[in-house]
Amino acid sequence: MALKNIDKLDRRYIYLIMIVLTTIIVLHPLGLPLPIGVRTTDFYSIVERYPGGTALLQLEAGTAEIGVPEQLPIAIAVVKHLIRLHYKLVFFSGMGIDDADLMVEMLDNMNEMPMTKSGYVYGRDWCIIGWIGGSEPGLKQFAGDIVGYKPYDFRTRPLRDMPLFANLKTINDFNLWFLMAREADTPSSAMRAIEAPYGMPPMLITSSSLAGEFTSYVMAGQGRAVCIGARGGAEYEKLIGEPGLGASTTDALSAVTLFSMITIVLGNLTLLGKKGVPAKQAKEGV
Numbered sequence: 001m002a003l004k005n006i007d008k009l010d011r012r013y014i015y016l017i018m019i020v021l022t023t024i025i026v027l028h029p030l031g032l033p034l035p036i037g038v039r040t041t042d043f044y045s046i047v048e049r050y051p052g053g054t055a056l057l058q059l060e061a062g063t064a065e066i067g068v069p070e071q072l073p074i075a076i077a078v079v080k081h082l083i084r085l086h087y088k089l090v091f092f093s094g095m096g097i098d099d100a101d102l103m104v105e106m107l108d109n110m111n112e113m114p115m116t117k118s119g120y121v122y123g124r125d126w127c128i129i130g131w132i133g134g135s136e137p138g139l140k141q142f143a144g145d146i147v148g149y150k151p152y153d154f155r156t157r158p159l160r161d162m163p164l165f166a167n168l169k170t171i172n173d174f175n176l177w178f179l180m181a182r183e184a185d186t187p188s189s190a191m192r193a194i195e196a197p198y199g200m201p202p203m204l205i206t207s208s209s210l211a212g213e214f215t216s217y218v219m220a221g222q223g224r225a226v227c228i229g230a231r232g233g234a235e236y237e238k239l240i241g242e243p244g245l246g247a248s249t250t251d252a253l254s255a256v257t258l259f260s261m262i263t264i265v266l267g268n269l270t271l272l273g274k275k276g277v278p279a280k281q282a283k284e285g286v
Contacts, residue, residue, distance in 0.1 A: 039215070040235040043203060043225040046176070047078070051085040053175030054168065058190070058202075059093055060181040070207040071180050073233025073244060078178065078205070080114045081240050088164055089115070090174075092129040092150075094139040094190070123162035130154025139193040143171040143200075171200050176224075180205035184213050187223075195222050203227075 059075065082089060120126050132142045132150045142149040146168060147159045159165045171177060171194060179190055179202040187204065195201050201224045206214045208229035217223035227236060237244050 034234055034238055036235045036238060037232075039218075039225065040227055040232050040239065043227045043232075044081070044236060044239045046203065046225050047081055047085065050087070050175040052087070053085075054088045054173070055082055055090070055176045055178060056171060056174045057089060057091045057178045058180065059091060060179070060183065060186050070229045070233075071182065071205055073230050074205045074227050074236055075180060076114075076244055077233055077236040077240060077242070078227070080242060081236070083114045083118045083120065084240070087175075089120075089126040090129060090164070090168070091127070092142075093131045094135075094142070094193075123157070124164055127159070127162060127164055128154050129159070136189045136193045139190065140197060143194045143198055146170060171198050174200075176203055177201075178203045178205060182207040182210060184210055187214060187217055191217065191222050205232075 057075075057079075079089070115122075115126050129150055130153060132138055134141065134149075138149070147165055151160065152158055153162075167173060177194070177200050179187060181187060181190075181204075187202075190202065201222055204214045204217065204223045204226040206226065206228055208231065211226075211228045214223070214226050214228070218226050227233075233244075
């Protein structure tokens with residue numbers, strides 16, 4: 001009888017259950033089974049090659065409400081991985097004003113700042129240069145003379161006074177260059193300014209909407225590897241053994257999809273149960 005009358009359930013209760021379910025999963029990821037793609041595995045493997053190395057992280061968030069939700073899970077997971085391997089880290093932005101500062105502040109505000117938790121010392125182990133300016137020509141000059149083109153960090157502290165930059169003169173002094181972007185023209189500008197003149201292919205991070213464009217650079221040999229979207233973030237979190245924003249997103253989507261399928265099936269079972277029953281009786285739930 002309960003199944004026959006399920007169509008009488010107030011739909012607001014269904015929406016409430018879905019909201020509560022999503023909230024719980026976002027706050028406490030379930031760690032649902034997730035196959036890890038080849039792209040993410042390749043990305044992870046390249047990072048593993050340079051323990052104790054140095055990494056230059058170019059964070060171009062693009063439109064925040066579009067770019068950040070898909071790219072932030074990867075950014076957090078990659079930074080955690082780099083710190084676990086004792087990389088020294090330099091953050092900057094070449095296209096969007098203060099994107100690098102914005103992104104690191106977001107990590108900090110979300111209690112996801114692994115530098116602080118790992119005892120990294122600013123100026124010795126990591127630094128935020130901030131926005132370098134100059135667009136594509138500025139990016140090229142910066143890559144060839146980092147401290148000469150941008151003498152100060154985002155708080156106007158001299159880079160020459162920081163031990164971190166004692167041996168970091170050009171982009172070729174870094175083991176890895178990460179480019180996080182969601183605008184289609186950002187990688188092409190970066191390739192012309194850095195990859196072509198200095199022979200330094202980037203590690204690419206982007207949103208799922210630009211998967212094809214960014215993957216093509218890897219296939220052409222102009223990018224080393226690519227990690228894509230919230231799904232890529234969840235896969236990377238699985239590889240480092242720390243579920244986070246990526247797992248929350250993919251778990252929530254999976255749970256909502258499963259819940260929707262269950263409600264659809266139950267609704268159709270109700271209709272099938274009333275098949276052949278006179279309309280008046282079906283309406284009364286007899």
